Amino acid sequence: MPGELDRLMAPQAVPEKIAGGFGLAQGPVFSRRGYLLFSDRAASRIMKWEQGKVSVFLENRTGSSGLTFDHQGRLIACERERVTRTEKDGRITVLADGHYAPNDVVYAIDGSIYFSSIASTRGSSAIHQITRNGEVRVAARDCELPGGVALAPNQQKLYAADTEGRKIWVFEIVGDGALRGGRVFAAARASGLKTDEMGNVWAADQHSMAVFDPHGQRLGEIPMPEDPGNCAWGDGFRNLYVTAKSSVYRIETKVNGTRTY
Numbered sequence: 336m337p338g339e340l341d342r343l344m345a346p347q348a349v350p351e352k353i354a355g356g357f358g359l360a361q362g363p364v365f366s367r368r369g370y371l372l373f374s375d376r377a378a379s380r381i382m383k384w385e386q387g388k389v390s391v392f393l394e395n396r397t398g399s400s401g402l403t404f405d406h407q408g409r410l411i412a413c414e415r416e417r418v419t420r421t422e423k424d425g426r427i428t429v430l431a432d433g434h435y436a437p438n439d440v441v442y443a444i445d446g447s448i449y450f451s452s453i454a455s456t457r458g459s460s461a462i463h464q465i466t467r468n469g470e471v472r473v474a475a476r477d478c479e480l481p482g483g484v485a486l487a488p489n490q491q492k493l494y495a496a497d498t499e500g501r502k503i504w505v506f507e508i509v510g511d512g513a514l515r516g517g518r519v520f521a522a523a524r525a526s527g528l529k530t531d532e533m534g535n536v537w538a539a540d541q542h543s544m545a546v547f548d549p550h551g552q553r554l555g556e557i558p559m560p561e562d563p564g565n566c567a568w569g570d571g572f573r574n575l576y577v578t579a580k581s582s583v584y585r586i587e588t589k590v591n592g593t594r595t596y
Contacts, residue, residue: 339554340546343535344588350544350559354389355582357382362401362439362527363576363583365569367408367596373578374399374412381412384583393421401439401450401483401527401565404596411448413437418450418465431463431471439483439527439565442596444490447512449474451481451495462495464512474514477504483527483565488534488593496525496538503528503538503547521551527565529575530593537575539563544577544586557586568592 340346358377365371370385372392381399383392398415405411410421411430418431418440430448431437440450446467453460462481464474480499487494493514495504501524506514523545525538534549543556544563561579569576569585572592577584 340557343531343533343546343554343590344557344586348587350557350577350584350586352560353387353576353583353585354382354384357581357583359564360578360581360583361564362399362413363565363567363569363578364402364404364410365567365572365576366404371567371569371576371583372402372410373576373583374402376400381410398436401437403440403442405442405448406444406446406596408596411440411442413440413450418448430465430469435463438481441484441486441493443486443508443512444595445512449484449493451478451484453480453482462493462506462514464514466512474512475504475506475517477506477517478502482525483529483539485529485536486593486595487530488532490595494520494528494530494536496523496528498524498526503536503551521547521553523547523553527563527578529566529568531568531588531590532593533590535590537566539565539577539579544575559584 357375361374363373381393401413420428435452438451448465462475478497482496503520505520507516523540528538536547546554563579566577575586
């Protein structure tokens with residue numbers, strides 16, 4: 336493994352398969368209560384992994400992909416044509432509906448929610464912002480096919496994977512949560528991505544997890560047994576969980592991930 340990654344993970348660390356047999360595993364998120372959730376898109380389910388055991392967490396989540404939590408621990412999910420929030424009593428609140436094909440989602444400390452949409456009846460693919468007042472608005476249209484979205488550790492920047500354009504974009508976040516000054520951060524055919532507390536970007540890049548420093552320099556790759564789709568920090572925001580087609584993997588790290596909920 337390239338020496339540049341030694342400060343971020345042990346040289347002998349390899350992806351450990353913790354669960355498998357899914358139709359299409361996507362959108363992992365780790366709860367502060369100690370369990371992992373992820374979408375099995377092919378089965379229209381959200382699955383739960385806890386202490387080595389897998390169970391169904393939510394049924395009938397058609398098209399479910401990206402997941403996250405808000406500051407109250409409520410689950411936010413990208414589903415077919417809508418973004419939803421599951422309330423603590425189990426009720427479903429629709430946050431954005433009818434005009435989108437949501438892919439991935441991230442929650443910001445100011446209460447904004449950003450989600451990528453690979454198609455829209457209102458126009459081309461885009462990154463959208465749901466403001467803390469509930470308004471849904473286009474935040475950026477730079478990506479040809481937007482995938483994963485992630486916030487920088489200081490939450491002043493948003494990163495977005497452009498799978499079709501083979502780029503990772505970075506945007507400045509201004510006072511009202513709007514995105515400005517989009518520029519190419521790095522070259523990669525990435526799908527999902529996350530940042531760590533040092534400002535590095537970890538991206539699911541075709542056959543491996545690629546790691547970039549805060550300036551967009553590629554530090555190296557972690558080969559994966561299956562093509563990765565997305566990732567999430569777990570175990571107290573330490574260690575990386577990766578969804579890869581039919582399986583879920585864990586990679587032990589030395590660095591903590593960015594906390595967004």
